Amino acid sequence: MSERKNEPKLTANMLSGGFFVLVAAGFYTGSRSLGMGTNFQPGPGYMPTIVATLMFCLGIVLLVQDFLGNARSETWVMPKLRPFLSVAGIIGFALLIEPAGFAVAALFLITLACVAHGRIRWTEVLLLAAALISACILIFVVGLGQRIPLLP
Incomplete structure (x- = not known):
């Protein structure tokens, strides 16, 4: 053969x-x-x-x-998709913030970032999202007076 x-x-x-x-x-x-x-x-x-x-x-x-060339580069292997989830979260946040509001867009971003991290517990994700969204609202909307739509 x-x-x-x-x-x-x-x-x-x-x-x-x-x-x-x-x-x-x-x-x-x-x-x-x-x-x-x-x-x-x-x-x-x-x-x-x-x-x-x-x-x-x-x-x-x-x-x-x-x-x-005689020296070929290494054979291509499919990359892991987890880093792309973070980028997809950022793009999704940018696309969702106006039609869906800050809270929904931030929840989408935080959820995809946690999924990209790997091992997740949904209770921790929801608590983290609640804390981060509340902190951002307090800093940007209340503290700095930014006009960000919070809900659709």
Whole structure:
């Protein structure tokens, strides 16, 4: 039986290079309608175009290094999803604060952060949420006079 020694595997450099090329294409596409200006007086499209060019070059270098080089990067493994839950909590908080109010948005954020932490007890999560939400209301609404909608 013949074994496949040169079987292509998805590596970290391939994913990184592809990501950089895609983001660079997005930056470039978004900045095409903006004026470039000159080197001495750059326009609004100057910096995004330069960043897109550098990211594109970095992505190509990573891809070429992995395809042509003898030393391939390590095989890509699926990352743990727990760190992404914290980011999702922050995004959810930003999206929920106006339509649902501060209390619901903060409860969503605190719950996702606790789930991302790992081992949780729902009683502790609810007590933590009540304490943090109360403290934020006392500091920002009562103490600083911020006009934050507390409930929908």
